[in-house]
Amino acid sequence: MTVRTPSFYNLAWRWHFYAGLFVIPFMLMLALTGIVYLFKPQLDQLMYPELLNVQPGTVALSADAQLQRLQQAYPQAQVSQYLPAPAADRSAQFVATLDGRKLNLFVDPYSGAVLGTQDAQDNLQAIARALHGELLIGTVGDRLIELAAGWGVVLVVSGLYLWWPRGQGGAGVLWPRLSARGRLLWRDLHAVSGFWGSALLLFMLLTGMTWTGFWGEKFAGAWNHFPAAMWTDVPTSTVQARSLNSAADQTVAWAVENTPLPVSTSHAAHHGDAGVAPAASGRIALQQVVDTASRLGVAPGYSVTLPADASGVFTIALFADDPRHDATLHLDQYSGQVLADIRWADYGLVARTVESGAKLHEGKLFGLANQLVMLAVCLLILLGSLSGLLMWWKRRPQGRFGVPPLRHDLPLWKGGVAIMLLLGVLFPLVGASLLLIWGLEWLWSLRRQAEVVPG
Known part of the structure; x- marks a missing residue:
C-alpha cells in the first residue's frame, strides 16, 4: 500500500494569499515613493536649480553674516537649522x-541674497519620504508600515515554498514562458520575478525595518551601544538624538538615534575650549560651530541644529552617503566645548552593517550604479505586486475573496508552524496579527460547523 506524502501547498498558498492581500497595497506605495526618493539628487537639480546653484565667488560670508541677511529679509523667522554650502557652486540653507x-x-553664501523658499514638509521629496515612512499619519502609519514589512517577509518565505521546483524544468521557474497567454503568463511573471528578486526584497524589507518606530527603536536599543566613558562628565538630558529626525527629513544617523542629547550649562564658558569666546548673547557664534566642524574634519554636507532652549546644544550632524564619513557632534552653546563626538570608528559591527545597508537601500553608497540596482528592485516589486493582483482577479469566485481552501485532513505542519512562530517572535506586530487571524479563523470554523449541524 502506497502512503501518500501530505501536501502543504494549499496551506502555504493560504498564508501567501493573506500576506499578499495586506502587503501588496503597501508594496505598490513603497516602490513608487522609493523611486521618487531614490533619485532625489537628480530631481532636486531639475526642479530647484535656482535655489540650489550659485555662481562661485571669491570669499564666502560667515555663517553669522548669512544668518543676519536672512533675518533682515524674514525678521519673524525662527531659525532651527543651518546647512553650510556643500560645494563652491551650491547655496547655503536655513530651516x-x-x-x-x-x-x-x-x-547665496557669497552675496547673502535670499534665493527663495521651499515648504520643508510640502514638497515632492518630503511628501514621498513621509509617505514611505509613516503614510503621513504619524505613529499609526509607522506601525502599519512596520506590519506590512513584517508580513512582506512572510510573503517572500511562503512565495519561495510555492515557487520551489517540483519536477518542472527551467521554464516557468527560472524564466517566464513568454509564449504563454492569460493567467499562465502572469503566473510565470509573478513566480520568476519573485524568485530572482526575493533576496533583494528581503534586504529592502529588513533594512527598511530598522527605521520603524517600534521594531527599529528596540533593535537599535539592543545593539547600539557606545563606551560609557564617552558620556563621562557630560551632562545629558532624557531626550534622545532621534528627536532631531522627522518623517520628512533625517538629521542624525540611525546608529546614534538612541543616544542622549547633552545639555549646555550656563557656567560652561569657564571650562570651554581654549580660544572660544561666547557671543554677546551668551551663545557662541554660529561661525564658531562651523569652524569647529572644519577643525575636527567633518566632511561637507553636514547640518548644524541650533539649540532649542537655554539648555540645548548645537548639533553638527552628517548622515553621509558613505557612512564611514558619518559624524555627530554636540557642542555646549555657551562655551563651544565638544560634549560628544561620535564617528564611524565608534560604531559597533551591527551599527556599521545597518548603516551600510541603509545607504544601499537609499541608493547612495555606490552612486548611479546603486540607484539603478535599487530601481530594478522597485520595478520587480511593482511587477510582482501587479501580477499577483491580476492573478487573483482572474481566478477569484464571483462576489468572494477567493481565499485558498484550508484542508483539515493534513497533519500538523511542524516546519511551517515553526517558521511562522519564529517570524512572530522576531517581528512582534506580525505575531500579534497572526494570533488575530488564527482567532478569526477559529471563530469562522465554529460558525461553519454550527451551520451544518441540524437544528
Whole structure:
C-alpha cells in the first residue's frame, strides 16, 4: 500500500494569499515613493536649480553674516537649522518656522541674497519620504508600515515554498514562458520575478525595518551601544538624538538615534575650549560651530541644529552617503566645548552593517550604479505586486475573496508552524496579527460547523 506524502501547498498558498492581500497595497506605495526618493539628487537639480546653484565667488560670508541677511529679509523667522554650502557652486540653507510653516530658505553664501523658499514638509521629496515612512499619519502609519514589512517577509518565505521546483524544468521557474497567454503568463511573471528578486526584497524589507518606530527603536536599543566613558562628565538630558529626525527629513544617523542629547550649562564658558569666546548673547557664534566642524574634519554636507532652549546644544550632524564619513557632534552653546563626538570608528559591527545597508537601500553608497540596482528592485516589486493582483482577479469566485481552501485532513505542519512562530517572535506586530487571524479563523470554523449541524 502506497502512503501518500501530505501536501502543504494549499496551506502555504493560504498564508501567501493573506500576506499578499495586506502587503501588496503597501508594496505598490513603497516602490513608487522609493523611486521618487531614490533619485532625489537628480530631481532636486531639475526642479530647484535656482535655489540650489550659485555662481562661485571669491570669499564666502560667515555663517553669522548669512544668518543676519536672512533675518533682515524674514525678521519673524525662527531659525532651527543651518546647512553650510556643500560645494563652491551650491547655496547655503536655513530651516526656519515662519507663520506656522516649516520652510527651507536658500541663501547665496557669497552675496547673502535670499534665493527663495521651499515648504520643508510640502514638497515632492518630503511628501514621498513621509509617505514611505509613516503614510503621513504619524505613529499609526509607522506601525502599519512596520506590519506590512513584517508580513512582506512572510510573503517572500511562503512565495519561495510555492515557487520551489517540483519536477518542472527551467521554464516557468527560472524564466517566464513568454509564449504563454492569460493567467499562465502572469503566473510565470509573478513566480520568476519573485524568485530572482526575493533576496533583494528581503534586504529592502529588513533594512527598511530598522527605521520603524517600534521594531527599529528596540533593535537599535539592543545593539547600539557606545563606551560609557564617552558620556563621562557630560551632562545629558532624557531626550534622545532621534528627536532631531522627522518623517520628512533625517538629521542624525540611525546608529546614534538612541543616544542622549547633552545639555549646555550656563557656567560652561569657564571650562570651554581654549580660544572660544561666547557671543554677546551668551551663545557662541554660529561661525564658531562651523569652524569647529572644519577643525575636527567633518566632511561637507553636514547640518548644524541650533539649540532649542537655554539648555540645548548645537548639533553638527552628517548622515553621509558613505557612512564611514558619518559624524555627530554636540557642542555646549555657551562655551563651544565638544560634549560628544561620535564617528564611524565608534560604531559597533551591527551599527556599521545597518548603516551600510541603509545607504544601499537609499541608493547612495555606490552612486548611479546603486540607484539603478535599487530601481530594478522597485520595478520587480511593482511587477510582482501587479501580477499577483491580476492573478487573483482572474481566478477569484464571483462576489468572494477567493481565499485558498484550508484542508483539515493534513497533519500538523511542524516546519511551517515553526517558521511562522519564529517570524512572530522576531517581528512582534506580525505575531500579534497572526494570533488575530488564527482567532478569526477559529471563530469562522465554529460558525461553519454550527451551520451544518441540524437544528
